[in-house]
Amino acid sequence: MVAVEDTVFLIHVKICINGEEKEVVDGLSIARLLEELQIRPARVVIELNREIVSRQAHGSTVLKEGDALEIVQFVGGG
């Protein structure tokens, strides 16, 4: 019998990050996405479909097809 893992295909979902369309692995959490993008969670704020996602919820929030994600930070300004 073939192990389940061997038969699983990685399914991708299309999401929009900071206005750009991206494909990410289905089931990806915000915490994992930030890790992959090498972004420090403590330095950014996340908005998912116009709702702010608290840092504590990064791990439990999974990205779905059609999601619109904003990753913002503080920059120099007057």
Add this chain to the structure above:
Amino acid sequence: MEDLLKLGERSYRSRLIVGTGKYKDFAETKKAIELSGAEIVTVAVRRVNITDPNKENLLDYLDPKKYTILPNTAGCYTAEDAVRTCRLARAAGIGNLIKLEVIGDDKTLFPDMPATLEAAKILVQEGFVVLPYIADDPITAKKLQDIGCAAVMPLAAPIGSGLGIRNPYNIRIIMEQARVPVIVDAGVGTASDAAIAMEMGCDGVLMNTAIAGARDPLLMAEAMRQAVEAGRKAYLAGRIPKKLYATASSPLDGMLA
């Protein structure tokens, strides 16, 4: 008694608020801010570049424990965008203070006052300490104060113009009726502009380009600190009235012959 600037729940010794934009790099930003003596610094909220996320972050150079971070809503043209930006800024966990600006036009960068009022109402209700950037319009200043803004910040001149205070009479009227601090925000070009604002009795001055755009930003940061301090002291000391004719400084008695 110590002379402090009170904004919301906090009080500050420095009456100079500085921006963090337009510097060569973060190291220069940090140095200029240190030399300015500012305790409050403004920042903007922007998207992270995800294809090349800059590993260095402004907050790596500005310790939020040392400085009060004042996020702005620069670049927002609607009340909705400004409110959204404020909520994002607050979620960063650096406090409730917000510099509200709703821009009306990209050539002058003058504020859209009705939209600023609309956003201010929502933000005050949501518990933000709102510092609105406004036109030198005493009527709107009063309305914003009545809504519950923690200060009003009339412009001296267009953002980045360096023209200095173009309408000191309106600023005076705004101050006369103000129960909240009046902070001149935008348009300062050089040290004397800042000193004039403070001598008039303004509670503070906010600037960015005047320092960051100077040939030597670090020297200008120091000059601005001194100008704001000197202007404040002169205001507290009470200047002499202006007169057309001379009054001798040396005694007239005891003259020879």
